[in-house]
Amino acid sequence: MSKPIVATTSLAGCFGCHMSLLDIDERILDLIQLVEFDKSPIDDIKKFSRRCDIGLIEGGCCNSENVHVLKDFRENCKILVSVGECAIMGGLPAMRNGIPLRECLEEAYLNGVTVRQSNEARIIPNDAELPILLDKVYPCHEVVKIDYHLPGCPPRADLIWEALIALVTGDAMKMPYDVIKYD
Amino acid sequence: MNQIVRFTIDGIECMAEKNTYMIEAARENGIYIPTLCNYPGIKPKGSCRVCSVKINGRMMTACTTPVTDGMVIENHTPEIDALRKAILELFFVEGNHFCPSCEKGGICELQALAYRYKIMVPRYPFAFPQRDVDATSPLLIKDQNRCILCKRCIRAITDEKGRTIFAYKKRGSRVEIGIDPKLGKELTPETAQKAMDVCPVGALLVREKGFDIPIGERKYDKMPIGSDVEKIISHT
Numbered sequence: 001m002s003k004p005i006v007a008t009t010s011l012a013g014c015f016g017c018h019m020s021l022l023d024i025d026e027r028i029l030d031l032i033q034l035v036e037f038d039k040s041p042i043d044d045i046k047k048f049s050r051r052c053d054i055g056l057i058e059g060g061c062c063n064s065e066n067v068h069v070l071k072d073f074r075e076n077c078k079i080l081v082s083v084g085e086c087a088i089m090g091g092l093p094a095m096r097n098g099i100p101l102r103e104c105l106e107e108a109y110l111n112g113v114t115v116r117q118s119n120e121a122r123i124i125p126n127d128a129e130l131p132i133l134l135d136k137v138y139p140c141h142e143v144v145k146i147d148y149h150l151p152g153c154p155p156r157a158d159l160i161w162e163a164l165i166a167l168v169t170g171d172a173m174k175m176p177y178d179v180i181k182y183d
Numbered sequence: 184m185n186q187i188v189r190f191t192i193d194g195i196e197c198m199a200e201k202n203t204y205m206i207e208a209a210r211e212n213g214i215y216i217p218t219l220c221n222y223p224g225i226k227p228k229g230s231c232r233v234c235s236v237k238i239n240g241r242m243m244t245a246c247t248t249p250v251t252d253g254m255v256i257e258n259h260t261p262e263i264d265a266l267r268k269a270i271l272e273l274f275f276v277e278g279n280h281f282c283p284s285c286e287k288g289g290i291c292e293l294q295a296l297a298y299r300y301k302i303m304v305p306r307y308p309f310a311f312p313q314r315d316v317d318a319t320s321p322l323l324i325k326d327q328n329r330c331i332l333c334k335r336c337i338r339a340i341t342d343e344k345g346r347t348i349f350a351y352k353k354r355g356s357r358v359e360i361g362i363d364p365k366l367g368k369e370l371t372p373e374t375a376q377k378a379m380d381v382c383p384v385g386a387l388l389v390r391e392k393g394f395d396i397p398i399g400e401r402k403y404d405k406m407p408i409g410s411d412v413e414k415i416i417s418h419t
Contacts, residue, residue, distance in 0.1 A: 082304070085281075085282065085283055088303075088304050089275075089281075089304075089305075089309055090309065090311075091281070091283065092281065092283060092284060094279075094281070094309075094311065095279075095281060095284070097279075097311040098279065098311065098312075098313045098314070098328075136311060139304075139309060141304065142308055142309070146304075148303075149303040149304040150303070151303055151304070153282070153283035175301060177298065177405070177406070177407055178404065178405055180298055180301065180303075181298070181404070182282035182283070182288070182294055182297070182298075183282045183283045183285070183288040183289070183398070
């Protein structure tokens with residue numbers, strides 16, 4: 001029987017959840033016996049080469065590219081898992097949700113102490129190649145259907161491991177108290 | 184001598200002094216009823232509804248209801264657990280609770296209850312309301328984004344002359360906690376710390392101090408909220 005195929009991506013996140021996946025340490029040797037990886041920053045496969053069984057999503061949706069990638073994952077993965085606070089509630093990027101977008105951009109490119117001197121032309125990037133920012137940062141499940149959620153910033157490596165094993169084997173997931181944390 | 188009444192919680196025979204509030208009576212019998220707005224030593228308010236229990240088949244708040252003889256109380260049933268979970272999820276979506284960046288993480292009672300009820304994601308859409316941070320007090324920061332309007336600070340915190348420092352202001356969905364401008368500036372470090380401790384979430388924070396207990400050693404990192412109450416049962 002062929003191995004289940006896993007894809008991963010990072011949207012508006014910091015890659016901390018991917019780092020936490022790597023924190024399963026030597027169990028990663030067991031993992032590659034159990035699953036194959038397709039599109040993922042871990043193996044640097046850029047496009048889906050086949051339909052996948054499990055998609056792990058890190059980060060929320062802050063721009064049009066995030067939405068595009070997320071919808072691509074939904075189409076190509078049987079099961080989608082939100083990994084981490086950013087994917088579940090927008091996380092730290094969503095702290096901009098209370099601030100008007102123009103104010104955010106002006107702070108980032110015109111008025112912030114680190115850019116005030118260096119951006120003499122006072123340009124806010126607006127190239128057509130750049131993804132369009134959304135009005136707010138959205139959790140993934142408000143954009144597409146998400147099947148499971150793993151909270152944490154990042155989720156504990158043990159939680160990601162438990163979830164992957166449960167999904168691959170079909171067994172019920174053990175949920176010890178100390179692995180479910182929001183920070 | 185005070186009259187002792189007998190009642191049951193989830194079928195367990197309990198005893199307490201007559202007129203003891205149910206949440207306290209349950210605690211004395213080693214049974215935990217979760218709450219956010221209730222605080223020992225201050226008059227109950229019944230504002231958060233997390234302690235909702237079924238008494239003789241009717242839903243009521245355990246923090247404001249005294250026990251009486253023969254009461255049949257349901258506390259831990261699928262129906263009540265589902266209701267409490269829904270209330271907790273509403274608290275999360277109604278404010279801006281960014282747990283990873285909150286100094287109260289690990290000692291926050293809202294977070295701890297969410298852990299206890301294994302909330303992986305709220306079922307409701309996030310509101311992401313626009314709310315302010317009040318940093319006018321030199322010792323205390325009030326972050327309205329995390330406030331759940333439990334009124335604990337209003338009820339529990341007074342200055343040395345007995346004057347209340349916190350009060351509700353505005354109305355309806357815009358209601359928020361206000362700090363008295365004059366008394367807020369005259370807060371003693373002890374009162375500021377007490378205010379932070381009384382707040383069940385991270386809405387009141389002592390300035391220039393935070394993240395002083397490492398992750399893994401904080402109050403609710405290893406044991407769920409309420410397990411100290413439930414331990415009583417296992418020891419008796």
